[in-house]
Amino acid sequence: MPHTLNLDAGVLAAVEDLSLLARLVVEGFFDGLHRSPFLGYSTEFSAYRAYTQGDNLRFIDWKVWARTDEFYVKQFEDDTNARCQILLDASASMDFGEGGGNKFDYGRVLAAALSYLMVRQHDAPGLILFHEEASQALPAQATRHQADEIYNLLAKARAQGRTTIGRSLFELIGSFTRRGLTVVISDFFSQGESSLEILRKLDAMRQEVIVFHPLAPEELDLPYHEEYLMEDSETGEQLPVNAEAVRKEYQQRLGAFCEAIQRECVKLEMDYVRLRTDQPLDAALIAYLERRAAL
């Protein structure tokens, strides 16, 4: 069973350097694997196709032209490197959870670890932080410094605003013209079904989607014993809550919500991984690798 270097989420959260953190997570995870999951960077010949106007003259196989007097263009493996977009929910509801169980921190580490993993696999990671709008975006590129760019963006990111999906985010997703892998990290706590709209949009854009649904232990267990005045982190709305009295009903409602998302994911043939933020990232990484392998 792979394991992320025996580092729990709390320890990981204490490490501020996301590059180090991503490396620790991924390397630790791989140390536990019996077989290397890396597919390897392939520059091998893949296929020929007839030259068409506009093709780069660099890729014309001159030997073939010498034999056949036809222009053929060589296609290489690098064309098959995946473009992986990571959509991280940066709404205020993600900034919840005590200590290492904070969902946003957990999502950032997960995004950083996936970026590191992607770069190691010569995939092209990109990052989009979204809340009401696509607040910040880093286009997917397969460069060596792409991971560092992602780390920087993640380090500066703050969770704020609502999880309503705005037009800019839809436009951004609409630009995913190439088929690729999209990782969505979100709690999907939004009004109505706007968060599910993202998934439908991604499906429409023929993206392979992995949905990571992080939930803090406080959200899952509601470990309060007295009467609290609960304040919604996104809307600021306040509600007196007797935790002991409502715990059961709350958990039923939350479970139904999660199942609805999961059903939607199944319907859209997406992977749905529910993550408990006090648990290691192993499940997330395995899910990613399995999905990547099928790509």
Place this chain on the structure above:
Amino acid sequence: MRFLFTNLTMLAGLAGLAIPILIHLLLRRKRRRQRFSTLQFFARQDEQASQRRKLRNLLLLAVRLLLLTLLVLAFARPYLARNQAGDPSQPRRAAVFVLDRTASMQATDAGAARWERARQAIEKALAGLGPNDRAALIGVAAQAETLSGLAPAEAISRLLKDLKPSSGGGSLEAGLRLARQVVAGAGPEVVSTLYVASDFQSSGCANLGASPLPLETEVRPLPAAGDMLAPNLGLAALQLDNRDGERPHLVIARHTEEEFKTVKIRITVDDKEWQTRPVALSTGKVTRVDLALPALTPGWHSAVARLEADDALALDNLRYEAFFTPQPVRCLVAETRPGRRVFEEESFFVVSALNPMQDLTNAGGSRFVVEKAAPDALASRLAARSPAAGPDLVILPGLRRIPAGLTRELTAFVQGGGGLLLFLGDNVDAAEYNREWAALLPGQLGHLERNRSELPGDRWRLDDYDLASPVFSIFRRPGSGNLALPEFTRRFTLATNPPAVVPARFAEGVPALALQAVGRGRVALVNTSADTAWTDWPKHKTYVPWLHTMGLHLAGNVEAGQSRAAAHLAAGDDVEVSLGGAARGKTFRVTRPGKEEASVVADSSGRLELADFRAPGVFTIRDAAGQEVQRLAVNMPPVESDLAALTPGEFQRQLSRTPEPRAASLAAGLFGSGDSREELWRLLLLAVLGLLFAEVFLANRTYA
């Protein structure tokens, strides 16, 4: 109807309402703010539950406050006093004043007189009464009396101005008893308040619980004492005669912890200063001073002792005494051995015992005047006697022979009321005695017996003596003398005559003393010698008192005509002075201490009913001829000198209340069965019970 409370002070318990409020505030749920990712999974219903819970808590608090309030009100015993509708002239309140008029109220402490304090307190209370209110005044002295029934306050105020404290004691319990009667007669519509103006002297507060007061009557003490520990000395007793077996003495009582080492005493007898002396007080409560009176002329005497001390109560620093000095008993004693030295005379012991200070220049008074005569001269002396100068008692030692004519004179003397005391001796001829004095002797003399034992323990003693006999009355008190100690070595056998009594016998049953009445007189035969030849009795302590008692008894018929005993009364007591049947219907003049005279007619029993002997001092009673027939000394009761007092709180605690009447119906059970008021406490307790159920129901309700 008016809403009133029996125990108004219980309303202080309403301060306890703060307790549930404090508990509510302290235990109120403090709602903490908690930022949460989203509220979409919380049911809005919870807010309603919270509001319901808040409402329930407020309701619970209100119920608990109401419960406590009702409980306190129930303990305060509220009631609705019914007024007679449409009759505004009915008095609404009745103030019954019980005024302590005992002697201790004359004390002055803390710079003011207790009496004035009490009077002013009553005046103040009277001033607070309305025009429809009524007041009654009860005075507590030796007898409690209703000085005024319910009347307007002005009438009580006027009555109070002329009122003076008494010089006697009294019981507040008697005053409360009268007050209860006044309250009961005030009518059911009247709310009564009982004011007790007193210094609450402990002696006057005995048995207070014996007169239970109605529960609804409020009792308000009006304390008159400024100092509960006021220092006081008092003359508790002054006795200048020998009554009750006591020698003349006075007693000073100390009722203070303060230092009074020496006080000056001045005693005046018959208005002449007799003695002024300092007296060092003992450390105890009582100092006894023995006094030696000079010889006083026979007749009535008065004395006043004054104690000079700066203490709280001046009244008890005076003590009056009245006493009667009777004529001495004139004794004629036969002396068989005249001419020798006095202590060798046969009558030496008898004469010395009857008047020990005879012939001494500063001799005190003695009850006996003794004259000696030879046996041969006795007959002529008796024959020449006159009732005014003649002897009252003849004492004969054992005579060798009975002189001629003596038997006749003696018999006439005794039958005329004289007393005859006969001793025996070696020279007595029993046959001659039996023959000559057969009418006088209480028995027949037998033969002479001798006890030759050398051992003192084997000699004869008085074995059986009757202390009930008047001749031994002086020995009735325990420890007053042991008549079994004297020893006897010779005696006559004696067979007493039936009418004679034998108050004392020797161990073998031989009479030692025989008494017999002859005519109006009395004869006593002592079966021993008059000197120490046959007995050592004259050397014992019991001899003198016995001989005095015997002499007074034998001369009793003579004394009875002139003996008087002064009366000693406590001030304030209603006393009937009885002068005997001979005084019935006669008019007497009573002279009071202020020299004021009043004529009083004795009733059919010889009692002076209308005479007032309540003021301290000496009273004299004379008959129409001006001869004094009685003298009385009236003094403040010594118990009033002790100013130790109860606090008003202690006084209240000693009072008792009448129990609630048993309810006969539901309405009576709820409101009380009294006509004048509707008690509400039962109703309140019912409400408390209902609220208790509501509280339990509310407290156990839970909200999601």
